[in-house]
Amino acid sequence: MSETTATPNTRAVKAARPRASLAVAMLGFFVVALDAQIVNVALPHIRADLGGGLSGLQWIVTGYTLMFSALQLFGGTLSDRIGARRAYGIGMAVFVAGSAACGAAPSLTVLIAGRVVQGIGAAMITPTSLALIREAFLDAVQRGRAITYWALGGSVAAAAGPVLGGVLTQFGWRWIFLVNLPVGIVALIVLARVTPSAGRVAPFDWAGQIAAIAALGGLTFGIIEGGSVGYAAPEVLAAFVVAIIGAIIFLIAQARGRHPMMPLDLFRSGTVSTGLGIAFVTMAAFYGVVFVQSLYFQEQRGASALVTGLLFLPMTGLVAIFNPFVARAMERLGKIVTTIGGMVLMALGLIALACLPADAPILVAALLMVPVGLGGSFTVPPVTALILDQVPAARAGTASGILNTARQMGGSLGIAIFGAVLAVQPTFQTGLRTDYAVTGAVLLVLAVAALRLRRAA
CATH class of the missing domain: 1.20.1250.20 (MFS general substrate transporter like domains)
Structure with a gap:
C-alpha cells in the first residue's frame, strides 16, 4: 500500500521539476533580455531627472552590458562549481537587488552602480538557465524543444522591451527597473521546486578574469569619457593604459595559465x-x-x-x-x-x-x-x-x-x-x-x- 501510494507522488514531482526548470530558465532569460532593451527609451527622462550628459546616458546602458559580457564565462564556471540551481539563485538575487537600487537611485552615480550590479547578476543567470535545462531534460528532442521555448522568451523580451519601456516611462522611469522585482521574486519561488544541482571541481581563472574586467572597463571608460572631456585628458589616457596592460596580462594568462577561460x-x-x-x-x-x-x-x-x-x-x-x-x-x-x-x-x-x-x-x-x-x-x-x-x-x-x-x-x-x-x-x-x-x-x-x-x- 505504502509503495503504491508513493509512486504517483514521485512521478508528479519528477514531472513537475522539468517544467519548473524550464519556467525558471525562461523567466531568467526573459528578464535579462528585457533589461537590455527597456532602458533606452527612458534615457531622456532619466537625464531630465538626474542630470548628466551623453556620457552619463552611455554608462547607464554600458554599466549593465559591460559586466554582463565580462563575467559570462565566470558565471558558467561558477555554475559548474556550485551547481546551476544555486548559482542561478545567487544571480537572480543579485539582479533583483540591483534592480531595486536602480529604481530607488537618488543620483546618476547610484543608478550606474545599480546597473553594474544588475549586469553581474545577469552574467550568472544566462549560463545557469541553460544549464538547468540541460539537467532537467535528458531526452535530446525534449531538450531541443525546451531550448526553443527558452529562446522564445528572449525574442519576446526584445520585441516588448522598447514598447514596455515607453509605457512604463509614462508613469515614471523608475518603473522600468522596479518591474524586475516581481518577476525575479516569482523566479526564486519557482526555483525552490527545481531539483538541486550537483557541483564539481571547476577551477577559476582569477588572473584572466580580473585582467579581462580591467581591459574592458578601461577601454570602455576611455572611449566614453574621451568623447566627453577629450582623448588627451589624463584620466582618459590612464584608462587606455589600464586597458592595454589588462589585455596583455589577459593574453599571458590565457597562453600560460593551467585553466584558461578563453583558450587561444x-x-x-x-x-x-x-x-x-x-x-x-x-x-x-x-x-x-x-x-x-x-x-x-x-x-x-x-x-x-x-x-x-x-x-x-x-x-x-x-x-x-x-x-x-x-x-x-x-x-x-x-x-x-x-x-x-x-x-x-x-x-x-x-x-x-x-x-x-x-x-x-x-x-x-x-x-x-x-x-x-x-x-x-x-x-x-x-x-x-x-x-x-x-x-x-x-x-x-x-x-x-x-x-x-x-x-x-x-x-x-x-x-x-x-x-x-x-x-x-x-x-x-x-x-x-x-x-x-x-x-x-x-x-x-x-x-x-x-x-x-x-x-x-
Missing part, C-alpha cells in the same frame, strides 16, 4: 575568428542603433517615450516573427550564405539610415530600421553553428561562452563608440550618419571575408 588555440581557425568578429560587429551595430535612435526620435524629432517604443516595434516585432525562418534559410542556402545575406541586409539598412534626410517622416526611419534588425537576426544561428562545427564536442561549452561574450562585448563597446562619435561631431545628425555609414562599411568588409570562407570550404 580556438582562434587558430579562420572560421572561428571570422565568426567571432561577425558576432561582435553585428551586436555592436544593433545595440548602437537602438541607443542612437532612442535619442534621435525623442531629442531630435520630439517623439514621446511611448511613441519611440512603438517606433521600434516594426524592427523588434518582425525579428521575432521571422526568427523561425532562419533555420530554413540555413538548410536551403547554407550557413555562410545565410550569414552573408544577413550582414548585407544589415549594412544596407544602416547606409539607408545614414542617407535619410533630417526632416524625413519618422515612420520612414522606423521602417529603415527593420533590415538592421532582420539582418542581424539572420546572422546569429548560422554564426553559432559555424563556430560550433569547428570545435570538438568537449569544448562546445567553452566556445559558446566565448561567442556570447563576444556578442555582449560588441553591444557594450558599440554603445560606447556610437555615443563617442556623437559627442565629437558638430551636430547630432552628422554623428548619426558617421556611425551608420562606417558600421555599414565594416559589415560589408566582413561579408567579403565570410565569402572567402565559403570559397575555402
Whole structure:
C-alpha cells in the first residue's frame, strides 16, 4: 500500500521539476533580455531627472552590458562549481537587488552602480538557465524543444522591451527597473521546486578574469569619457593604459595559465575568428542603433517615450516573427550564405539610415530600421553553428561562452563608440550618419571575408 501510494507522488514531482526548470530558465532569460532593451527609451527622462550628459546616458546602458559580457564565462564556471540551481539563485538575487537600487537611485552615480550590479547578476543567470535545462531534460528532442521555448522568451523580451519601456516611462522611469522585482521574486519561488544541482571541481581563472574586467572597463571608460572631456585628458589616457596592460596580462594568462577561460588555440581557425568578429560587429551595430535612435526620435524629432517604443516595434516585432525562418534559410542556402545575406541586409539598412534626410517622416526611419534588425537576426544561428562545427564536442561549452561574450562585448563597446562619435561631431545628425555609414562599411568588409570562407570550404 505504502509503495503504491508513493509512486504517483514521485512521478508528479519528477514531472513537475522539468517544467519548473524550464519556467525558471525562461523567466531568467526573459528578464535579462528585457533589461537590455527597456532602458533606452527612458534615457531622456532619466537625464531630465538626474542630470548628466551623453556620457552619463552611455554608462547607464554600458554599466549593465559591460559586466554582463565580462563575467559570462565566470558565471558558467561558477555554475559548474556550485551547481546551476544555486548559482542561478545567487544571480537572480543579485539582479533583483540591483534592480531595486536602480529604481530607488537618488543620483546618476547610484543608478550606474545599480546597473553594474544588475549586469553581474545577469552574467550568472544566462549560463545557469541553460544549464538547468540541460539537467532537467535528458531526452535530446525534449531538450531541443525546451531550448526553443527558452529562446522564445528572449525574442519576446526584445520585441516588448522598447514598447514596455515607453509605457512604463509614462508613469515614471523608475518603473522600468522596479518591474524586475516581481518577476525575479516569482523566479526564486519557482526555483525552490527545481531539483538541486550537483557541483564539481571547476577551477577559476582569477588572473584572466580580473585582467579581462580591467581591459574592458578601461577601454570602455576611455572611449566614453574621451568623447566627453577629450582623448588627451589624463584620466582618459590612464584608462587606455589600464586597458592595454589588462589585455596583455589577459593574453599571458590565457597562453600560460593551467585553466584558461578563453583558450587561444580556438582562434587558430579562420572560421572561428571570422565568426567571432561577425558576432561582435553585428551586436555592436544593433545595440548602437537602438541607443542612437532612442535619442534621435525623442531629442531630435520630439517623439514621446511611448511613441519611440512603438517606433521600434516594426524592427523588434518582425525579428521575432521571422526568427523561425532562419533555420530554413540555413538548410536551403547554407550557413555562410545565410550569414552573408544577413550582414548585407544589415549594412544596407544602416547606409539607408545614414542617407535619410533630417526632416524625413519618422515612420520612414522606423521602417529603415527593420533590415538592421532582420539582418542581424539572420546572422546569429548560422554564426553559432559555424563556430560550433569547428570545435570538438568537449569544448562546445567553452566556445559558446566565448561567442556570447563576444556578442555582449560588441553591444557594450558599440554603445560606447556610437555615443563617442556623437559627442565629437558638430551636430547630432552628422554623428548619426558617421556611425551608420562606417558600421555599414565594416559589415560589408566582413561579408567579403565570410565569402572567402565559403570559397575555402
